[in-house]
Amino acid sequence: xxxxxxxxxxxxxxxxxxxxxxxxxxxxxxxxxxxxxxxxxxxxxxxxxxxxxxxxxxxxxxxxxxxxxxxxxxxxxxxxxxxxxxxxxxxxxxxxxxxxxxxxxxxxxxxxxxxxxxxxxxxxxxxxxxxxxxxxxxxxxxxxxxxxxxxxxxxxxxxxxxxxxxxxxxxxxxxxxxxxxxxxxxxxxxxxxxxxxxxxxxxxxxxxxxxxxxxxxxxxxxxxxxxxxxxxxxxxxxxxxxxxxxxxxxxxxxxxx
Numbered sequence: 001x002x003x004x005x006x007x008x009x010x011x012x013x014x015x016x017x018x019x020x021x022x023x024x025x026x027x028x029x030x031x032x033x034x035x036x037x038x039x040x041x042x043x044x045x046x047x048x049x050x051x052x053x054x055x056x057x058x059x060x061x062x063x064x065x066x067x068x069x070x071x072x073x074x075x076x077x078x079x080x081x082x083x084x085x086x087x088x089x090x091x092x093x094x095x096x097x098x099x100x101x102x103x104x105x106x107x108x109x110x111x112x113x114x115x116x117x118x119x120x121x122x123x124x125x126x127x128x129x130x131x132x133x134x135x136x137x138x139x140x141x142x143x144x145x146x147x148x149x150x151x152x153x154x155x156x157x158x159x160x161x162x163x164x165x166x167x168x169x170x171x172x173x174x175x176x177x178x179x180x181x182x183x184x185x186x187x188x189x190x191x192x193x194x195x196x197x198x199x200x201x202x203x204x205x206x207x208x209x210x211x212x213x214x215x216x217x218x219x220x221x222x223x224x225x226x227x228x229x230x231x232x233x234x235x236x237x238x239x240x241x242x243x244x245x246x247x248x249x250x251x252x253x254x255x256x257x
Contacts, residue, residue: 003201005179006127006148012037014226017206024059030209034219039065040097042072043087070097077117084121098130107157111138122146131183134165139172149178155185158207162191173199189225196229
């Protein structure tokens with residue numbers, strides 16, 4: 001079953017990044033194994049001449065993947081807006097994953113600057129996908145000003161801690177009328193499955209795949225975990241009980257009246 005961001009439909013609910021891979025060949029294999037249709041790229045990494053950056057876009061099949069430009073590396077709203085303008089000027093598309101992260105140690109997004117930048121970019125016609133703390137109030141405000149999704153972090157970016165903000169993510173899912181994409185902190189496919197079981201529309205991740213001992217196999221695992229979690233959400237889990245409940249009915253059992 002397909003799902004939509006703005007007016008574009010996708011089949012895969014796995015969104016994957018492009019950073020930290022040992023080489024482009026490994027990245028390409030991981031992307032293919034992931035089944036992803038959306039690949040996010042930091043605009044500051046595109047063809048800037050630095051080692052590991054040159055030719056990045058040449059290793060992404062633009063006929064197969066939809067590019068989600070992002071503003072990684074921006075510490076202020078002004079920087080993020082400028083990078084978004086650069087992305088559009090490069091002719092990639094009018095989508096932007098909005099990241100405003102002023103703190104180099106904990107890498108937590110700035111909620112005020114994110115909101116300010118999002119408001120301007122939406123008004124300028126961008127499809128804005130904001131990366132945020134798992135803050136239900138902020139998520140709702142961003143939806144109200146026209147953001148196409150909200151992207152709460154599961155735990156600090158690159159930490160591999162898994163879903164540490166599940167209660168807040170559940171609230172965001174319950175109140176949102178736009179896709180909720182869990183982004184950052186996932187470490188294993190089971191983490192992604194938990195997010196999807198609780199109603200997330202998709203998961204975006206990078207480090208857990210790129211730095212795995214076998215990125216291709218880990219990407220395949222996340223693909224399966226995301227699919228399993230979504231299937232469980234759609235199927236509807238059984239209620240949690242404090243006592244046991246026999247799987248087999250006793251009616252008609254030999255020796256029972």
